Amino acid sequence: MELTGLFFYFVSFLTMAGIYAVICLALNIQWGFGGLFNAGIAGFYAIGAYSAAIITSTAASNNVGGLQQPIFVGMAVAAVIAGLVGWGIARLCVSLKSDYLAMATIGIAEIIRLVIVNEEWLTNGSLGVSNIPRPFEGVFKGQTAEIVFVLFVWIIVLLTYFISQRLHKSPWGRVLRAIRDNEDAAESIGKDTHSFRTQTFVIGAIFMALAGALSAHYFKYFSPDATEPILITFLAWVMLIAGGSGNNKGAIAGALVVWAIWSMTEILTGFLPSEWATRSSYMRMLLIGLFLQFVLQRYRSGLLPERAPKLDKLRRS
Amino acid sequence: MIQLENVSKRFGGLTAVHNCSFSIPTGQITGVIGPNGAGKTTVFNMIAGLLQPSSGQIFLDGEDITSLPAHKRQSKGLYRTFQLAHEFSRMTVVENLMVAADSSIGENVFNAIFRPSIFQKQEHAAYDKAMETLRFLEIEKLQDELAGNLSGGQKKLLELGRTLMQTPKVILLDEIGAGVNRSLLSKIAVKIQQLNDDFGYTFCLIEHDLDYVSRLCDEVVVLAQATVLTTGTIEKIKRDERVVEAYFGGGKYEGAHA
Numbered sequence: 001m002e003l004t005g006l007f008f009y010f011v012s013f014l015t016m017a018g019i020y021a022v023i024c025l026a027l028n029i030q031w032g033f034g035g036l037f038n039a040g041i042a043g044f045y046a047i048g049a050y051s052a053a054i055i056t057s058t059a060a061s062n063n064v065g066g067l068q069q070p071i072f073v074g075m076a077v078a079a080v081i082a083g084l085v086g087w088g089i090a091r092l093c094v095s096l097k098s099d100y101l102a103m104a105t106i107g108i109a110e111i112i113r114l115v116i117v118n119e120e121w122l123t124n125g126s127l128g129v130s131n132i133p134r135p136f137e138g139v140f141k142g143q144t145a146e147i148v149f150v151l152f153v154w155i156i157v158l159l160t161y162f163i164s165q166r167l168h169k170s171p172w173g174r175v176l177r178a179i180r181d182n183e184d185a186a187e188s189i190g191k192d193t194h195s196f197r198t199q200t201f202v203i204g205a206i207f208m209a210l211a212g213a214l215s216a217h218y219f220k221y222f223s224p225d226a227t228e229p230i231l232i233t234f235l236a237w238v239m240l241i242a243g244g245s246g247n248n249k250g251a252i253a254g255a256l257v258v259w260a261i262w263s264m265t266e267i268l269t270g271f272l273p274s275e276w277a278t279r280s281s282y283m284r285m286l287l288i289g290l291f292l293q294f295v296l297q298r299y300r301s302g303l304l305p306e307r308a309p310k311l312d313k314l315r316r317s
Numbered sequence: 318m319i320q321l322e323n324v325s326k327r328f329g330g331l332t333a334v335h336n337c338s339f340s341i342p343t344g345q346i347t348g349v350i351g352p353n354g355a356g357k358t359t360v361f362n363m364i365a366g367l368l369q370p371s372s373g374q375i376f377l378d379g380e381d382i383t384s385l386p387a388h389k390r391q392s393k394g395l396y397r398t399f400q401l402a403h404e405f406s407r408m409t410v411v412e413n414l415m416v417a418a419d420s421s422i423g424e425n426v427f428n429a430i431f432r433p434s435i436f437q438k439q440e441h442a443a444y445d446k447a448m449e450t451l452r453f454l455e456i457e458k459l460q461d462e463l464a465g466n467l468s469g470g471q472k473k474l475l476e477l478g479r480t481l482m483q484t485p486k487v488i489l490l491d492e493i494g495a496g497v498n499r500s501l502l503s504k505i506a507v508k509i510q511q512l513n514d515d516f517g518y519t520f521c522l523i524e525h526d527l528d529y530v531s532r533l534c535d536e537v538v539v540l541a542q543a544t545v546l547t548t549g550t551i552e553k554i555k556r557d558e559r560v561v562e563a564y565f566g567g568g569k570y571e572g573a574h575a
Contacts, residue, residue: 163430166429166430166433167426167429167430169433170424170428170429170430170433170436171415171416171420171422171423171424171429171436171439171440171443172424172425172426172428172429174408174412174415174416174420175416175420175424177405177407177408177416178405178408178413178416180407181404181405181406181407181408182403182404182406184367184399184403185399185403185405185476185479186388186405186416187366187367187386187387187388188365188388188391188396188399188403189391189396189416189417189479189482190388190389190390190391190392190417191388191416191424192388193388199426203426246407306407308408308409308412308461308463311411311444313437314440314441314444315444
C-alpha cells in the first residue's frame with residue numbers, strides 16, 4: 001500500500017513537471033534562442049487553460065462554455081487563440097529591448113488576469129470553470145486514468161521537445177541566436193529581425209497555452225488562482241535558468257529538478273510544528289532561491305549549458 | 318557606386334551630419350577620415366540603413382535607397398562591419414559566417430520544423446563557403462571556438478568574413494583597424510587589397526591611421542564638423558592646410574566632441 005502511494009505520488013509529480021517542461025521549452029525558444037524577455041508567461045498559460053476549459057467543459061454555470069467539444073479541438077483552439085493574441089502583442093512590443101519587453105509583458109499578463117477575473121460571462125470570474133474533462137476519461141477510470149494522463153502529458157512534452165530541437169538545429173534557429181547576440185549585426189547581414197522576433201514570440205505563446213490547456217484538463221477545474229505569476233512565470237524562469245537556457249534538454253531537466261524541490265519541500269514542511277505551518281510556503285520559496293544561487297554559482301550557464309548544434313553532417317573529409 | 322546628396326542627420330538639437338555630399342566610386346577603395354565627432358560613423362549608419370537621414374538622399378547604382386530598411390540593403394550587395402566588433406558571441410566562428418550565407422529555405426519556420434531535408438543542400442553550400450572564407454582569412458583553426466572568446470583583431474577578421482559570404486558589391490568598414498596590432502592590421506590590409514583586385518569589390522573605410530589610409534585608398538573624403546571638408550587623393554589632402562588643422566590643430570575645424 002505504501003509503495004502504491006509512493007508510485008502515484010511520483011505519477012502526479014511527473015504530470016506537473018511535464019506541464020512545466022512544456023512551459024520551459026516554450027520559454028527556451030523565446031529567451032534561450034531568441035533573447036526575448038517574456039515575463040508574462042502566466043498570461044498565455046491562462047489563455048490556453050481557459051480556451052480549452054470553455055471549449056471542452058461538459059456543463060457551464062453562468063458563463064459561456066459547456067461546449068462539450070473533444071479535447072483535441074480544445075487544444076487546437078487554445079493554440080490558435082494564444083497564437084493570435086501573441087501575434088497582436090508581438091506587433092505592439094516585440095521590438096522593445098529586453099528589460100522593456102519584460103515590463104510590457106508583465107503588464108499584459110496582468111491585463112489578461114484582470115479580464116479573466118472580471119468578465120464573468122466568459123470565465124465565471126473568480127469562481128472558475130469546472131466540469132473540464134480529461135482525455136480518454138470514458139475509457140480509463142481511477143488510478144489507470146492517472147497513468148494515462150501522465151503519458152498524455154509526456155507525449156506533448158516530447159512533441160514540443162522534438163519541434164524545439166528541429167528549430168534549434170535549423171537556419172531559422174541560427175538566425176534567432178544571431179539576433180539574440182547582436183541585433184544590429186543581424187540586420188546588417190539581411191535578417192528581418194522584427195519578423196523573426198515576432199515568429200518566436202508567437203511560437204512560444206502557443207506552447208505556453210498548450211501547457212495551460214494540459215493543466216486545465218489535469219485539475220478538471222480552473223480558476224484565476226492557478227495563474228499566479230509566482231507559480232507560473234517565476235518558477236518557469238527559475239527552471240530554465242537553472243536547467244540551462246539555450247539547451248532544450250536543460251529546459252526539461254530544470255523543470256524536473258525545480259519541481260522536485262518545490263513539491264518535496266511540501267512533504268518536509270508537513271513535518272514542521274504547527275506554528276511554523278503558515279510560513280511553509282515562504283520557506284519553500286526560500287529553498288528555491290537558495291537552489292538557484294547554488295546552481296548559478298557552481299554552473300554559470302545552468303545544469304546543461306547551451307551547445308551549438310553539431311555540424312558533423314556538413315563536414316566532408 | 319554610392320552617392321550621398323545633401324544628407325543631414327539631426328539628433329534633437331545636435332546636428333551630427335550636415336549637408337553631406339560625396340560618392341563612393343565602384344571598384345575603388347575610398348577612405349573616410351576626420352576628427353572624432355565629425356560624423357563619420359553616423360554617415361556609415363545612414364548608408365547601411367541603421368539610421369534614417371533627416372534630409373537628403375542616398376543612391377546605390379542610381380537607385381534611391383534612402384528609406385530602405387537595413388536588412389533589405391544586404392540583398393542589394395551592401396555590407397558593413399562595425400567600429401566595435403559585433404560578433405555573435407555565443408555562436409561558433411563557423412556559425413557566425415554560416416548565418417550570413419543564403420539560407421532562405423531553412424529560415425522559413427515551417428520548413429525548419431517539418432521539412433529539414435529540403436534545406437540540406439543550402440546548408441552544405443553555406444558550410445563550404447564559410448570554411449573557404451575562414452581559410453582565406455587564415456582563421457580556419459578557430460572554426461569551433463565561440464566567437465566571444467576571440468581576440469579583438471580576430472573578431473574584426475570574422476566581421477570582414479561575414480561580409481564575404483554572399484556576393485557583396487560595396488563593403489563599408491568602420492575602423493577595422495581599431496585595437497588591432499600592427500602585424501594583424503597589415504594582414505587585413507593585404508586581404509582588403511586582394512578582394513579589391515581579384516573580385517572588384519568596392520570598399521569604403523573609416524580610419525584614423527593616415528598611413529593605413531594612404532596605403533589602401535584611392536580617394537579620401539575628409540569630414541569635419543559634421544560636413545565634407547574636402548575630397549581627393551591622399552597626396553592632395555595631406556597638403557591641404559584645413560585638413561592638417563582639423564587633425565592636429567585645435568583650430569576651428571576641431572570636432573565638437575574631440
